Amino acid sequence: MASDNKPKAVDPAFTKSVVDAGADTVTLCFQCGTCTGSCPSGRVTAFRTRVMMRRVQLGFKDDVLPSDELWLCTTCASCDERCPRGVKITDIIMTLRNMAVREGYMAEAHKNTARSLMKTGHAIPLGDAFRKLRETLGLDGEPPTVLTDKEGLEEIKKIVKATGFDKLVG
Numbered sequence: 001m002a003s004d005n006k007p008k009a010v011d012p013a014f015t016k017s018v019v020d021a022g023a024d025t026v027t028l029c030f031q032c033g034t035c036t037g038s039c040p041s042g043r044v045t046a047f048r049t050r051v052m053m054r055r056v057q058l059g060f061k062d063d064v065l066p067s068d069e070l071w072l073c074t075t076c077a078s079c080d081e082r083c084p085r086g087v088k089i090t091d092i093i094m095t096l097r098n099m100a101v102r103e104g105y106m107a108e109a110h111k112n113t114a115r116s117l118m119k120t121g122h123a124i125p126l127g128d129a130f131r132k133l134r135e136t137l138g139l140d141g142e143p144p145t146v147l148t149d150k151e152g153l154e155e156i157k158k159i160v161k162a163t164g165f166d167k168l169v170g
C-alpha cells in the first residue's frame with residue numbers, strides 16, 4: 001500500500017471523479033501549505049496535507065488511493081479551520097478514503113476498527129479496565145448498548161451485510 005517517489009501516470013478522470021463525488025473544493029487549493037503547518041499528524045508522520053491536495057488536482061490517482069498517508073489523517077479538522085481558500089480538506093480525505101476502499105485499499109488499523117464494529121456493534125471494544133471502572137461507579141459492567149441488546153446487534157449485522165460493508169472490509 002505504500003507509495004514511493006517515482007512519478008505515476010496522470011489520470012485527469014481521477015480529479016473529475018473526486019470533484020463529482022462532492023469534494024469539489026479541492027480545485028480551490030492554491031498550495032499555501034497552511035494545512036500542512038496545522039496538521040498534528042504531519043508533525044510526526046510523512047503525511048503532507050498540501051501534497052495530497054495537489055496530487056488530487058493533478059490526477060495522480062496511483063499516488064493517492066493506495067497510499068499509507070491517506071490513512072494518517074485523524075480528521076481533527078484543524079486544517080479546515082485555517083485554510084484561507086475554504087477547502088473542505090477533511091471531507092476530501094474522507095471521499096478519497098471511500099474511493100480507496102472501493103478499490104481494495106484500507107489501512108489495517110481501520111480494518112480492525114471496522115471488524116470490531118461488525119462483531120460487537122462498537123468501533124472501540126470495551127476493555128476490562130473500563131468494565132471494572134464502571135462497576136466501581138455502581139454501574140453494570142456492560143453499558144446499555146448493543147453489548148447487552150442482542151436484537152440491536154443483529155440489526156447492525158443485517159445493515160453490514162445489506163450494504164456490503166463486510167465485503168469492503170474483507
Ligand code: SF4
Pocket residue numbers: 028029030031032033034035036049050053082083084085086087089
Ligand atoms: S491551506 Fe487550503 S489552500 Fe492552503 S494548501 Fe492547504 S488546502 Fe490548499
Ligand code: SF4
Pocket residue numbers: 035038039040041042049072073074075076077078079080089090
Ligand atoms: S483533519 Fe487530517 S489533514 Fe487536517 S489537520 Fe487534522 S489530521 Fe491533518
